[in-house]
Amino acid sequence: MPKNSKGKEIAEIVAGKCIGCQVCLGECKRNAIKMEEGVAKIDPELCTGCGLCVDSCPTDAILFAGPLPKKKAAVEGPSPIGDYKGVAVFIEVQDGRGTEVAWELMGKAGELAGKLGTQVLGFLPGNGVESVAKEAIAYGCDIVYMIDNPVLQTYLSKVYGKALVHLSRQVKPEILLLGATPLGRDVSSVVSTQLQTG
Missing domain, CATH: 3.30.70.20 (Alpha-Beta Plaits)
Structure with a gap:
């Protein structure tokens, strides 16, 4: 080292x-x-x-050969619920376009956000997805958080999972919606394990 x-x-x-x-x-x-x-x-x-x-x-x-940083002790508990704001939607992309499921979830997120008095957030990992971000705004998303990188050109659960976990930890949405598609189910298991949610 x-x-x-x-x-x-x-x-x-x-x-x-x-x-x-x-x-x-x-x-x-x-x-x-x-x-x-x-x-x-x-x-x-x-x-x-x-x-x-x-x-x-x-x-x-x-x-890194040295000791890695210690994880926070469980007794410290999670961040206060007030730190979390917004209803986030994982915007799944296929063939360079947002999927129908993503736009359906955007509508549901709008309903939830209206009841909670918060914003609809889009989480968009992919490569060359700027047009999808614009489409998400047209479907009712208030803010799109995009990770646009060639490594996200092809779906890999670990890579997409890390991207969504990174966005979740940075943005702190109170709700994260993922589609019940094969890809959505796969990446949701990675995300829920990393974020220790159900």
């Missing part, structure tokens, strides 16, 4: 596994990760060896 000038072990990027998705950049509290030629690079002098970036990588391209 590489070390910085202070002798502290730091994380290491496996260049051949890095897809340039930039998810790790958002996890690093010290801004120690930068993109160079489409691949993440760690600045050894800024990296503190906290290991927060390791779990965020959808392709397991970050290695």
